[in-house]
Structures are given as C-alpha cells and as structure tokens.
Amino acid sequence: MKTMDKLLKKALFLCVVLLGLSARSFAQCDMSKMSLKVDWQMNAPLSTDFADKLSGWGMNYELTYSFTPRWEAGLFASFHTNHKYIGRQTLALSPTESLTTDQQRSAFQVPFGLTAAFNLSTNRYCKPYIGVKVGAMFARNTTYYAATGLYDDGWGFYVSPEIGLKIYPTGKHWGFHIAGYYSYATNQTQTLTVPIDGQSNVGFRLGVIF
DSSP, rough: OOHHHHHHHHHHHHHHHHHHHHHHHHSOOGGEEEEOOOOOOOOESSOSSSOOOOOOOEEEHHHEESSSEEEEEEEEEEEEEEEEEEEEEEEEEEEEEEEEEEEEEEEEEEEEEEEEEEEOOSSEEEEEEEEEEEEEEEEEEEEEEEEEEEEEEEEEEEEEEEEEEEEOOTSSSOOOEEEEEEEEEEEEETTTEEEEEEEEEEEEEEEEEE
C-alpha cells in the first residue's frame, strides 16, 4: 500500500508538472489555433452497483491547441455525480453488528489531465475525430442514511478513449461538439458494505466550441 501511495504521488506530481509546462507553452503560441470546448455530460458507471444510474449531472472542459490540421492536444478537466436510492434493508456490518436503513448513494468523480485528438477529416465544416484523455481522478463515494452519512475519498490513474464529431456551421472557429467515451480509473473506495476497486464509465457529451 505504501508503494502504491508513493507511485500515485509521483504520478500526480508529474501530471501537475506537465500541465504547467503545457500552459506555459500555450501562452507562447498562436492564439487563433487554440479552442475551448464546454460540454454537458451524460455518464453511466460500470463494474459497480454503488451508483450505476445514467445521469446528466456533469460537465467537461477542454483547452486545446491545433499543432497541425489533423492533430490537437491540450488540457481537460471534468466532473460528474451519479446517484442511486436503495430501499430500506438490513445490512450486516460485522458478525455481531447490523444496520436497518434506506440509503441515498452519491458517486462524485473529478478527472483531469492531458487530452489529444486526431481529426479523421480536414473538412472545414465537419471533423470526425478519435481521441484519448490521460491523467488523474479524484473520487468521493458517499452513502447517506438516517440523519448521517459515510464517505470515502480516493485518487487514481485515469484513461479515457473517445470518438466524436466537431461541427462548424459557418466554417469558422466556433461550432458544436458531440462525443462518446469510455473511461477507466484505478480508484479504490468503500462505504458501508460496498467496496469499489477500479471505476469504469461510459457516456456522451454535447457542447460548444469557441
């Protein structure tokens, strides 16, 4: 566990350094080649039944630079919350302890890091692309019951391939964005009787490009 904590700290430190270097490089580049994406996000967790309902409680932000007509890279940050209600039931907490209650579960995720994309077409009006996001993710899973609640935080590595479409109605710099994605993070958390070892998600985004 100590070894894993050290690796996570080193990875987070490296991610922060890369983000800083990227931001400094952007400041010296042609601003006309930069773009900002602001997306509304739908997300559904997989591989866990803690809070696996599809929800639209999320946003995604990307600041990218077009190095060539086909390649762009930059920074991203997003957040999402998924909820799930569990009816009243008796939970075995230990061989000698039990709890009878209903539950309101909340899974909060904040991934951030570097993003890159390859445009499959150089058409000025419509650009399908494939991309990937790599970085770190903070997760907080909370179980509310009775008049109290329990939560557990965790950090992990994050990777997310995606496929999308950028639409420019006038052929200019502004436009619309749609994307579908899969993501995986190595976060480990536990509340009450629900351990989570790794977190997968699928979803899609709708937004605007500036």
